[in-house]
Amino acid sequence: MIVNAAAGRRAVLFTLALTLLVAGCRGAPETGDPSLVLEVAISPTPPAVGPARLIITLHDTAGVPLEGAEIRVEGNMSHAGMVPVLATAEEEGKGRYAVPDFRFTMAGDWVLTTRATLPDDRWAQTMMSTLVVGAPTGMRPDTAGEGHEQGAHTHEPGEDAAHSVGPGGTGEGAGHPSHTHEPAP
Amino acid sequence: MSQATPRAPGFDLLRAPVVGPFLRWRHSRTTLQLALLGVAVLVILDGFWGPQLAPKNLAGILPWVHWRGLVALALLVFGNLFCMACPFMLTRRLAKKILPAQRHWPKALRLKWLALALLFVFLWAYEAFDLWASPLLTAWLALSYFAAAFVIDGFFRGAPFCKYVCPIGQFHFVNSLASPFEVAIREAEVCASCRTRDCIVGRYENPRGLDQGGAALKPRERGRLLQNGCELWLYQETKSGNMDCTFCMECIQACPYDNVGILARAPAKELWEDPQRAGVGRFSLRPDLAALAAFLTFAAFMNAFGMVTPVYAVEAWIGRTLGTDSKLLILGILFLAGMIVVPAFLVAGAARASSLLSGSRRTVVQEATVYAYALVPVGFGMWIAHYLYHFLIGGMAIVPAVQEYVADLGFPLLGAPAWSLGPMVPDAWLLPLELLFLELGLLVSLVVAYRLGEREAWPGSLAFRAALPWGLLALLLSLAGVWLLLQPMEMRGTLGVG
Numbered sequence: 001m002i003v004n005a006a007a008g009r010r011a012v013l014f015t016l017a018l019t020l021l022v023a024g025c026r027g028a029p030e031t032g033d034p035s036l037v038l039e040v041a042i043s044p045t046p047p048a049v050g051p052a053r054l055i056i057t058l059h060d061t062a063g064v065p066l067e068g069a070e071i072r073v074e075g076n077m078s079h080a081g082m083v084p085v086l087a088t089a090e091e092e093g094k095g096r097y098a099v100p101d102f103r104f105t106m107a108g109d110w111v112l113t114t115r116a117t118l119p120d121d122r123w124a125q126t127m128m129s130t131l132v133v134g135a136p137t138g139m140r141p142d143t144a145g146e147g148h149e150q151g152a153h154t155h156e157p158g159e160d161a162a163h164s165v166g167p168g169g170t171g172e173g174a175g176h177p178s179h180t181h182e183p184a185p
Numbered sequence: 186m187s188q189a190t191p192r193a194p195g196f197d198l199l200r201a202p203v204v205g206p207f208l209r210w211r212h213s214r215t216t217l218q219l220a221l222l223g224v225a226v227l228v229i230l231d232g233f234w235g236p237q238l239a240p241k242n243l244a245g246i247l248p249w250v251h252w253r254g255l256v257a258l259a260l261l262v263f264g265n266l267f268c269m270a271c272p273f274m275l276t277r278r279l280a281k282k283i284l285p286a287q288r289h290w291p292k293a294l295r296l297k298w299l300a301l302a303l304l305f306v307f308l309w310a311y312e313a314f315d316l317w318a319s320p321l322l323t324a325w326l327a328l329s330y331f332a333a334a335f336v337i338d339g340f341f342r343g344a345p346f347c348k349y350v351c352p353i354g355q356f357h358f359v360n361s362l363a364s365p366f367e368v369a370i371r372e373a374e375v376c377a378s379c380r381t382r383d384c385i386v387g388r389y390e391n392p393r394g395l396d397q398g399g400a401a402l403k404p405r406e407r408g409r410l411l412q413n414g415c416e417l418w419l420y421q422e423t424k425s426g427n428m429d430c431t432f433c434m435e436c437i438q439a440c441p442y443d444n445v446g447i448l449a450r451a452p453a454k455e456l457w458e459d460p461q462r463a464g465v466g467r468f469s470l471r472p473d474l475a476a477l478a479a480f481l482t483f484a485a486f487m488n489a490f491g492m493v494t495p496v497y498a499v500e501a502w503i504g505r506t507l508g509t510d511s512k513l514l515i516l517g518i519l520f521l522a523g524m525i526v527v528p529a530f531l532v533a534g535a536a537r538a539s540s541l542l543s544g545s546r547r548t549v550v551q552e553a554t555v556y557a558y559a560l561v562p563v564g565f566g567m568w569i570a571h572y573l574y575h576f577l578i579g580g581m582a583i584v585p586a587v588q589e590y591v592a593d594l595g596f597p598l599l600g601a602p603a604w605s606l607g608p609m610v611p612d613a614w615l616l617p618l619e620l621l622f623l624e625l626g627l628l629v630s631l632v633v634a635y636r637l638g639e640r641e642a643w644p645g646s647l648a649f650r651a652a653l654p655w656g657l658l659a660l661l662l663s664l665a666g667v668w669l670l671l672q673p674m675e676m677r678g679t680l681g682v683g
Contacts, residue, residue, distance in 0.1 A: 049673075074604070076238060078318040079676040080245035081579020083607035107494060108676035109318070111238055127238075134494045134673045 035060050036124035040073075040114050042102075048133050049107050054099040056089050058116050058124070065095025069116045073099055078109040078129075107134035196449035198366060199437070208447065214434055217270035225272045225327055231590070232324025244320035246579075246586050248327075254576020256357070257569045264364040264447075265357045268347070268431035273334040277346065280339030290345035297355065297473040301480055304352035305524060308484055312491045313516045315677070344416035347431055354431070359481045360565045361427040362558070363453040363629065368430055368437070368445065369421075375444040376422035384421040384436035384445060388412040412439045420463040421445055426455035428465050428474070453629050456558045457636035468558060472550055475557040482564030483528040486665055487520060489571045493672035531661075532557060535654040543642045543651035555641055559634035559655045560662070566626020567666045570619035577615060581606040616670060623666045630659035 041055040054073060058066045071089035076082070085105060089097035097116075104110060110132050117123040199205045207213050224247060232244030239245025252267075259266035280286065316322050337346040347354050370376050390408030413435045415421070421436050421444075437445045459469050468474060490496050496519075503515045536552035539545065545552060585602035592599070610618075634655040638648035 076240045077676055078239060078315070079249070079575075080239040080242075080317070081250040081575055081582045081607065082240065082676075083579075083582075084240065084604050086604065106674055106676065108674070131677065134675055 032124040033122040036066070036116070036118075036122060037061060038114060038116050038124040038126045040112060040126060040128055042112075042130060046131050046133050047104055049104050051101045051103050054087070054089065054102050054112070054114075056097040056099070056114060056116070057095055058097065059095045066116075066118060067091065067093065067095060069097070069118050071097045071114065071116045073102065073115075074113045075102065075104065076111050076113070077106060078111065082106065104132040107132050197371070198447040198449070200446070208434065209437070211438055214269060215275075218272050218275050221270050222272035222275055225331075229324045229327050232320040232322075232327070235320060235590075237320055239318050239320055240582065241586065241589065242320035243586060243590065244323040244327075245317070246583055248323055249317040250575050250579045251583060253572040254580065257572040258576075260357065260360045260364050260565070261569060262365065264366040264368075264427060265361045265430060265432045268354055268357050269433060271354075271431070273330050273351075274347075274431075274433075276331045276335040277338040277344065280335045284335075284339030286339055286342060288341050290341045290343070290349060294345075294349055296471075297349070297477045300349055300352060300355045301473070301477050303350065304355055304477075304480065304484070305520070307352040308488060308524070309517060309520045311488075312520070313513045317676075343418060344431075348417050348429055355477060356481060356568075358428050358430075359478050359561060360568065361430070362456050362478075363562050363565050364427060365449055365452045366447050367427055367450050367455075368432055368434070369424065369448045369450075371444050371446050371448070373422070375442050379422075379442065379444075381441070382420065383412070383414060383439040383441055385414045385418070387414040388439045388441065414439050415464075418464040423461065423463040425458070425460045425462045426465075428455075428462065428468075453562055453633055456561055456633045457640060459640065469555045472554045475554040478561050478564075479528055479532050479553075479557045480524060482560040482567075482662065484524050485564040485567035485571070486662060486669065487523040489567060489666070489669045490523065492571075492674055492676055493669055494675040495672060497675065497677075531658055532560075535658045538654035539651050542653060543638070543647040545642070545651070556634065556637050556651075556655050559630050559637055559652070560659055562629035562633060563623070563626040563659045563662050563666075566623045566629075567662075567669075569622040569626070570666065570670060573622065574615055574619055577609045577618070578612075579607050580609040619670050620667065623663060623670070627659055627663040631656050634659065 037057075037059050039057045043053045043055065056071055056073075058069050058071070060066060068091070073087045073089060075085040075087075082105070085103060087099045087102050089099050091097050108131070109129060111127055111129050113125065113127050115123060115125040197205075199209055210216075228244045228247055231242050235242045235244065239249070256267050310316060314322055316326060333350070334346045337350060338344060388411045390411060391406065415436050416433070417429050417431060419430060419436075421440070424430070432447075437447075459467050461467055465471070465474075500512075500515050500519065503518055504510055507514070507518070509515065532553050533549050536549045536556065539556060540547060540549070540552050547555070584606045585604045588599040588602040591597070592602070631652075634652040635648060637655070638650075638652035639645055642648045642651040
């Protein structure tokens with residue numbers, strides 16, 4: 001195909017420059033207030049397709065529970081194109097919040113992004129990944145006990161998965177290997 | 186030896202309103218390529234520097250939800266649109282200007298075996314490294330593609346990257362055999378009287394050598410090159426079908442007689458025709474092509490198998506049996522078995538059965554090379570079912586992703602991201618649509634198998650017997666596809682969130 005080489009080069013360079021300028025501005029997620037500690041646990045563990053309970057605790061670095069926060073949770077699958085699950089947590093007092101009916105819509109790897117915003121506008125955010133199994137029993141008997149390739153699913157039956165973020169981070173980069181597993185509060 | 190069936194004058198896309206003038210425009214391909222180049226640049230930039238959560242990243246959404254779905258749709262209703270618009274070829278154009286590009290592609294590599302191997306590696310890597318869940322790796326993949334096209338076509342003549350290397354191109358070539366459009370000549374008589382062959386050698390300042398008497402001018406006598414000819418060595422007069430055709434439209438632009446069009450045709454018909462094709466040869470004498478066709482067919486089912494719940498039980502079993510927890514090894518073995526070993530046995534079995542039933546004296550490889558093309562439509566049906574599923578269930582997810590992208594740049598012009606957007610059709614439509622495409626593929630495979638039997642079996646009354654094993658194999662694959670589509674999906678992937 002015949003093209004005006006100079007015009008073509010200009011068009012390519014212009015497109016590249018514009019896109020670099022625009023896309024390069026997109027930075028990493030903000031980290032929130034480092035004095036806040038946000039912890040998320042899921043019950044049951046591993047969660048199955050269907051409803052699960054999310055238990056969220058929010059306190060400061062001194063361990064003082066923080067009340068009155070608005071806490072939103074967004075669940076995304078690792079594959080693009082699936083509609084996320086959105087929920088707002090209910091406050092239960094003493095820095096404890098819960099989403100009683102968080103519905104996982106498909107089996108697979110999920111990322112839960114939890115963001116807490118206090119009345120004074122301080123906020124914290126944490127991201128945790130979890131494997132959602134297809135059914136409590138039947139289809140895939142091997143995975144719950146053995147973990148899977150991304151590793152670190154070492155929950156014992158009945159134990160809740162938990163993830164926390166505190167000073168120095170927001171849970172960024174918190175894939176399976178960096179999970180903290182704690183008994184449910 | 187059969188010849189290409191003379192084509193009755195039919196619908197020519199180049200003569201259609203709106204689309205025709207655009208496609209005839211000399212810069213139409215470049216325009217499409219620049220558009221996709223912009224998309225590719227966005228994918229690369231967001232993949233490297235955007236959030237590493239695929240649903241929030243353009244590198245997670247555009248390639249794996251939209252590009253794949255639109256490729257399947259384009260192949261179904263048009264042809265090889267995405268080779269036509271391939272942005273990687275812009276780097277080739279650049280490479281041809283600044284690198285020597287004088288070497289000939291090695292003879293030993295002028296078959297599809299290398300591309301088949303790379304296609305296997307691509308599909309294995311897709312699962313092994315969860316490319317669909319990793320914007321970063323997706324960005325690296327796109328960047329590697331640009332680099333590979335630049336280097337290979339910068340040092341070798343023509344377009345060996347497209348013809349012998351590109352795994353995506355092979356996917357397009359094979360599945361476009363069932364597409365409804367083809368770049369082809371309008372009138373054979375015009376080509377018969379042409380002595381300059383601009384469609385293959387390019388159009389020069391002095392192209393009409395023979396008009397001035399004597400032999401055609403040698404390239405160096407023709408003056409400046411005004412228009413490239415086909416870089417994939419498909420000479421239009423004897424070109425037949427879509428194999429190796431990138432719809433680059435160089436031949437359309439080069440032909441001084443305006444004798445090349447984008448013509449409608451009976452989809453899949455070329456699968457049972459076996460003319461001597463320019464730049465390709467006869468399908469029945471190309472085991473590499475037949476292997477590629479069979480490989481892509483079985484790969485369609487294995488690729489879908491990687492996304493349903495039972496695959497993890499199989500992976501766990503392989504891991505236990507071999508005493509390994511290496512995902513790369515386990516998936517390598519699984520895919521080797523599912524895309525190479527088992528298909529080889531099944532195809533060989535069908536070939537042997539076909540020989541026995543029809544009294545053919547061909548070897549197993551020869552028989553398979555004749556009939557393996559019958560499997561292409563059922564494989565294509567499965568690819569469509571799989572890729573359209575992702576596109577239809579998540580096509581609208583690009584809207585909130587772009588909203589957030591623009592807002593992240595500091596320009597919240599598009600409002601708050603509407604994360605509830607995703608599906609393009611009601612959920613209830615998805616399974617029926619998937620089954621429809623799969624079974625249409627089966628139907629066409631059965632027709633192709635029978636037509637191949639008619640062509641090859643002697644006497645003709647043995648056509649049904651010759652085709653029977655291939656029809657049964659296509660049916661078996663179709664049933665496997667139905668089973669796959671009825672399985673619960675389970676999408677796991679490496680989660681480097683952030």
